[in-house]
Amino acid sequence: MKKFIWLLAIVALIVSVYAEDEIVVERTEFKHWNQFRGPNGNGQVMGKELPIEFSETKNLRWKTSIHDDGYSSPIIWNNQIWLTAASYDDRKLFVVCVDLKSGQILHDKEVFDIERSELQSKRPNSHASPTPVIEDGRIYVHFGTYGTACLDTETGQKIWERRDLNCFHEVRPGSSPIIDDDLLYLIYDGVDKQFIAALDKYNGETRWLKYDRSWKTNKSGMTAKSFATPTIIEHLGRKQLIAPSADYTIAYEPKSGDELWRIRHPEVGMNVASRPIYKNGLVFLTTGTSKHLLAVNPSGNGNVTDTNIVWRSQQSIPDISSPLIVNDLIYFTNEGDVVSCLDLKGRENRWKGRIGGNHWASPIYQSGKIYFFSQEGRISVISSGTEFKKLATNDFETSFVASPAVSEDALILRSATHLYCFSQTKN
Template identity: 45%
Template sequence: MRSTAAVLLVTVFTVTSFASNWPEFRGPSGDGQAGDADLPVAIDDSVVKWKTPIHGKGWSSPVVWGEQIWLTTATEDGTKMSVLCVDRKSGAIVHDKVLMENESPAFCHPMNSYATPTPVIEAGRVYIHFGSYLTACLDTANAEVIWKREDLECDHHRGPASSPILHDGKLFIAYDGYDVQYVVALDKETGETVWKKERQIDYGTNDGDRMKAYCTGHVITVNGQEQLVYPSAVATIAYDPSGGDTLWTVYHEGMNASARPLYGDGLVFITNGMGSMVAVRPDGKGDVTGTHIEWSGRKSVAKKSSQLLVDGLLYMNSDDGVVTARDPRTGDVVWQERAGGSFAASPIYAGGRIYAFSTEGDILTIKPGQDYQELAKTKLGDGFMASPAVVDDQLILRSKSHLYLIER
């Protein structure tokens, strides 16, 4: 009886811990999946529990640990970069701290912000990233800086956007800039460099504008071996996360890629930032371009937002307002629907429904399946660039100016 009770206790604790935290960009599994979270079907003012104004301009997504929500922001001109902690119960701002001041920050495209990279959080610590300007580890109890790095150089050319990820004691970050391109692993305890690998990619040009990218990596396991998959301009490289050795490389053209790669059904799905994508079998070695691309596609492929894999279909919302479902095995389009507007935020799946959030503030709720089934289309706030977070049965949305908590 004692053994059974212990197993039940561990099971309950594990499920609760998973449901109560959204630790990084696109959630605990990095793929926009929120399990059986029971969210409202229609998202509008009637289901807003609280709404908190967020100063400045920032497209970073909220991350959540327990009752704390963390996000970053910056002045529109980039002269001040800040981190905020918001109480999940009340929406009150607990911490609002300027982490860096810049007299003359580099240019940032108006579509981007100086606070676009999403933080990573774990028990007691939150890792904040402003691209080459600053990477810092903070104590979540008091927002005090534990360590920081300001020496990882890169000309982002259009502003920073790649988010860090945390795995096996290391913080992984890509710096795919106009001038240099590399991936680095930092010791999460000290911030010291564990390994740094220059991108071994033939870009086919000396034009730095065509060599930059803004992707977030993803750790997957293939045949018992971990792989750190990191898209860049022109190509994607899978590294051994322990030491940074290259496992495989696939060339797919493109530049400005920003979507997080998705892994499912034995394939890695990669969009290239220029409206096309590939599905790659990740069990190869070396240059797998000619051997392991299962399919490629161009029709209504999202340039900014990441994809979603639900019940055997691959979903995406594109920059030109088109929602698409594909067969992940072949790339064939199952259905397409013009929803209108434009999408930059990545969709989520929760409780049997898919939610998509437009830059104009439209929120689309659809039922996954072989046919397009719209359950609701509502409007909230002034538009969404950041991707959402889901904890328990609550939806946390960051609009261009506010943070919302949505609940039935």
């Protein structure tokens, strides 16, 4: 009997530890929105309540004009907001810093000057599409083949730069950089060659470089192109760098670059753009133009396509916008106006709803509410849960392509021409 009670106590302790881990992951407040999709790379927002109604006057704290062109999402460190921009002739590349409290521009620096731009595709994109990543005192800006630089956040001065890592984007770059420990990770999945690089974040020197990201070494063209941003996970005590390409999603050992495992994407690989999410011991990812949502067990070694894809869905899967996971439900919106909700455990389609608009920006979640941002200028707010419930619809005469950033009670949103700061006000 004593042994049985002792075993129950051990089980209860284990359950409480795992439950506490889940609470820490979901509820720990953060101060900085330091990278694409926030500090955990998953669109989860902690902090004070955000408003659900917005306009050019309602709940608007400030609005600042941003020059030229750019789809990079804003990032935040302390009271600084950073984003990038490209001149309309694609010859000059900039980084801009805005004061969080006032909207005043603090830095506006030309980072690179391009002698000749790539072929201009009709597909909408910008040379300033990759979102920077920031840490205390340093920001890392990435413009794909046109250059990567580390800048001092106080002065805006360049600490180091690299312009020798090159590919042919054709439709301009899209993959955002990430940092982990002392390494900066960059993906170059062009139409001519595809590789991933790990740089020393302090001096920009190459630590490792991998070119094995396509299923054929001679593959080229748009079907080799990818825009995805990698993510770092820790699964069963093993840290992994999850880096989608057009054909595969590949897991690397972050320090050495050694390949751990890979899965082959179904059908024709092309234009993978969303960022993978790790939840409940699985990696969830979308496959771009082939429109699959995959749930992958990130265990094992080698090509695990036949064994580790736990389930898949083809129901209204987006090309570009990243999914959002809340509890055991996954939400996403496609290039049409449909929002879908799937059950992570049973893979059941819980519901579909229409919010209007074409969505490239990735959604965010806070306190039971999910926010979507469309290219037609609509901000839609719905309730999370097993039923579709629309809370608010807000229409602007602009376009939202960049994903938002959040700092405490402030929602920072980049439009085609301006940077907005919204927060709950009494007006």
